[in-house]
Amino acid sequence: MDADLGNHGKETEMRKPKHKGKHDKPKPWDDDPNIDHWKIDxxxxxxxxxxxxxxxxxxxxxxxxxxxxxxxxxxxxxxxxxxxxxxxxxxxxxxxxxxxxxxxxxxxxxxxxxxxxxxxxxxxxxxxxxxxxxxxDMQCDIISIGKLVRSKERFVKRRQRLIGPESSTLKALEILTGCYVLVQGNTVAAMGSFKGLKQLRRIVEDCIQNVQHPIYHIKILLMKRELAKNPELANENWERFLPKFKKKNVQQKKVKSKEKKPYTPFPPPQPPSKIDLQLESGEYFLSEKRKSSKKWEEKQAKQAEKSAESKRKRDAAFVPPKEENNIIDTKKSENDKDEVEAMKKSLKKKAKEFSKNETHADITAESYIAKPEKHAKKKSRRST
Missing domain, CATH: 3.30.1370.10 (K Homology domain, type 1)
Structure with missing residues (x-):
């Protein structure tokens, strides 16, 4: 027994301890600039x-x-x-x-x-x-979107949001991601490179789950494309250049709550039946002949009412419209009367002024000159 334990101890000593990632050593071709590691042969x-x-x-x-x-x-x-x-x-x-x-x-x-x-x-x-x-170089991804939203109405609205007016949003996504996209039923079929498919899946899921609108993703992709053209920013982090969009709380329509009626332990009164209404009106006790004649009279009255209404509608097409000329003529006549009265007043005024001028014209300047009196001279001679 002791010998077995000694042999077991020797075996454990002989075994080397396992190191995690011992095979992850740098390879000579890792840093070779002539090798494109992302190229698909x-x-x-x-x-x-x-x-x-x-x-x-x-x-x-x-x-x-x-x-x-x-x-x-x-x-x-x-x-x-x-x-x-x-x-x-x-x-x-x-x-x-x-x-x-x-x-x-x-x-x-x-x-x-x-x-x-x-x-x-x-x-x-x-x-x-x-x-x-x-x-x-072509891969495909079929994105299932049917189970991401419970409400059918919301799902249809968000799917339409992904497509956009006249498929404009979908075309923009195809150009920026370099993928072919087809929205069909509860799935989105996409074809393209691995990078484009990864971007597209994120955009589709964010749109259906209402995380972010596709138009914001399109803006970010456009900015990334412009930043990629600059070789100085190739090895830098682009987070500081990209826009950050905050989610806004859009006010939803408030559901009208029904007014709570006061609690009553008694059930509501039973509505009157057809027989009860007949008993109230007295129709229940009428004979079959009288009932049929009454129904016929009601029917005739309804027909007469409908025929009168239809006749009124037909006759309405032949009624001449009211002419507006009478109103205009009356207005014109009132204006003419006012003008005639004004002319009369102005003529009377002018006539008065003219008569005054004529009286002044008869008076001459000689009438104001004093003449020598003869009687006065005779008196002076006598006095002398």
């Missing part, structure tokens, strides 16, 4: 001459309205997949598409690309656009 079939060991198959369902389009364009899909050694099948009865590898398949990742292709086709992406996903 095109697959060469010589890298995998033996081919695939097992058959891999993927299948996906498609909606019924896509059946006719897929049937017409399936030869194009088949031709594109055949170049990469992939077989495809379209089942219109069960409504699904499937892709699988063959003995000629050399690229192990092409089956994943083929799976993305049939997913995009089922999400209403055009065939000639979806085939581009088979290229090495």
């Amino acid at each position: 095109k697959f060469d079939p010589s890298w995998n001459e033996s081919g695939m060991l097992e058959v891999t198959t993927f299948s996906t369902l498609f909606p019924e309205y896509r059946a006719k389009y897929l049937q017409e364009n399936w030869p194009t899909v088949k031709r594109a997949l055949k170049e990469h050694g992939i077989t495809c099948e379209l089942n219109l009865v069960e409504g699904h598409m499937s892709v699988s590898t063959t003995l000629k398949t050399r690229d192990p990742y092409i089956i994943v690309k083929s799976r993305d292709l049939i997913k995009l086709l089922s999400r209403s992406v055009p065939v000639f656009q979806a085939i581009k996903v088979l290229n090495d």
